Amino acid sequence: MSAFADFAVILLSAVLVNNYVLTKFLGICPFLGVSGKTETAIGMSFAVMFVMTLASTASWLVQKYILLPLDLLYLQTIFFILIIATLVQFIEMMIHKVSPVLYQGLGIYLPLITTNCAVLGVALLNVQQENTFMTSALYGFGAALGFALVLVLFSGLRERMEGAPVPEAFKGSAVTLITAGMMSLAFLGFSGLVKV
Amino acid sequence: MMVQLFYALLALGLFALFAGVVLAISSKVFHIEGDPLSDKIDALLPQTQCGQCGYPGCRPYADAVAAHTADVNHCVPGGERTMLAIADVMGVEPKALDEEEAMPMVAFIREDECIGCTLCIKACPVDAIVGAPKQYHTVISDHCTGCVLCLEPCPVDCIDMIAKPELLEHWSWPLPDTQRAQVGLERRESHHHD
Numbered sequence: 001m002s003a004f005a006d007f008a009v010i011l012l013s014a015v016l017v018n019n020y021v022l023t024k025f026l027g028i029c030p031f032l033g034v035s036g037k038t039e040t041a042i043g044m045s046f047a048v049m050f051v052m053t054l055a056s057t058a059s060w061l062v063q064k065y066i067l068l069p070l071d072l073l074y075l076q077t078i079f080f081i082l083i084i085a086t087l088v089q090f091i092e093m094m095i096h097k098v099s100p101v102l103y104q105g106l107g108i109y110l111p112l113i114t115t116n117c118a119v120l121g122v123a124l125l126n127v128q129q130e131n132t133f134m135t136s137a138l139y140g141f142g143a144a145l146g147f148a149l150v151l152v153l154f155s156g157l158r159e160r161m162e163g164a165p166v167p168e169a170f171k172g173s174a175v176t177l178i179t180a181g182m183m184s185l186a187f188l189g190f191s192g193l194v195k196v
Numbered sequence: 197m198m199v200q201l202f203y204a205l206l207a208l209g210l211f212a213l214f215a216g217v218v219l220a221i222s223s224k225v226f227h228i229e230g231d232p233l234s235d236k237i238d239a240l241l242p243q244t245q246c247g248q249c250g251y252p253g254c255r256p257y258a259d260a261v262a263a264h265t266a267d268v269n270h271c272v273p274g275g276e277r278t279m280l281a282i283a284d285v286m287g288v289e290p291k292a293l294d295e296e297e298a299m300p301m302v303a304f305i306r307e308d309e310c311i312g313c314t315l316c317i318k319a320c321p322v323d324a325i326v327g328a329p330k331q332y333h334t335v336i337s338d339h340c341t342g343c344v345l346c347l348e349p350c351p352v353d354c355i356d357m358i359a360k361p362e363l364l365e366h367w368s369w370p371l372p373d374t375q376r377a378q379v380g381l382e383r384r385e386s387h388h389h390d
Binding site: 062066070071075078082083085086090093094096097 | 200203207211215218219223226228
């Protein structure tokens with residue numbers, strides 16, 4: 001298989017087949033928290049994409065050039081968290097400067113990317129699978145793309161549901177969680193698409 | 197073994213230092229100029245975050261005043277002095293306070309009726325209420341700003357607002373008439389320079 005086809009398979013599997021939110025159930029907090037409006041969902045998607053891609057490449061570099069040579073694998077988690085926290089702080093400052101409206105819209109969920117388990121999950125899975133540098137970057141980007149896709153689709157669904165006559169007992173989080181479950185079922189349909 | 201530990205500490209320390217330097221530089225690059233006017237007003241407010249002005253805290257009220265969407269006279273704990281200071285900063289005419297509060301008030305807990313539920317302790321923005329679960333609570337009058345936030349959560353309505361007792365140790369000279377004092381100060385200073 002050519003290199004390009006390889007990359008396409010990695011991307012496809014990260015976005016659709018092994019979607020972090022709907023099949024691995026990582027990063028549920030922002031998925032439910034920021035999906036109220038499509039606009040903030042798109043902003044959050046870009047923020048997560050930036051953090052996830054950079055975090056997976058940075059953690060790969062740290063793993064290869066600091067942790068493995070010095071035999072410090074037991075410090076893996078704390079190093080990776082440090083990387084993610086720094087990146088999140090950085091992007092928070094950047095968004096505050098570039099788009100104050102988006103900054104207000106994302107609110108508390110922006111600093112909470114730090115504790116988005118999907119970001120740490122991607123970084124840890126990358127090292128576990130012993131991916132190469134390019135594969136790690138692509139895997140991180142693909143996972144973020146999958147997160148973005150699901151988040152934006154879900155926020156679209158939720159915006160439509162605003163006007164729907166939902167039974168009293170199901171209003172609010174109940175119907176949101178049911179919708180998320182149905183979406184997860186739908187994404188299971190992709191499971192045979194790529195052999196991973 | 198010691199060398200291993202040394203490497204671990206060094207690696208983590210250096211990496212954290214690097215991250216800190218990156219963040220310090222980017223905080224300079226992406227520095228936000230806050231609204232200087234609302235910063236000034238915020239500095240004048242008492243920071244009790246009591247919400248009696250109708251805004252969810254002192255900062256939002258300062259923003260609203262700076263944006264000319266709120267009047268200068270809504271800060272209850274700050275009283276007349278704060279209102280005058282804000283009006284001065286904004287360059288508008290001073291307005292009478294929302295509620296004419298002739299006397300500073302403090303909360304008082306009728307201890308024999310208190311059931312020790314701690315709800316008022318949680319409501320107090322300045323930690324002026326002491327007590328433990330199922331023990332009587334009481335108000336430290338010195339710290340109480342009279343913001344009345346503790347009245348509403350009390351399930352047995354055992355909190356009263358009473359006039360702040362004027363004690364000898366709290367008495368101070370009445371504040372001077374600010375405008376006259378200002379004129380006097382300017383005169384004295386110009387005299388001094390001569």
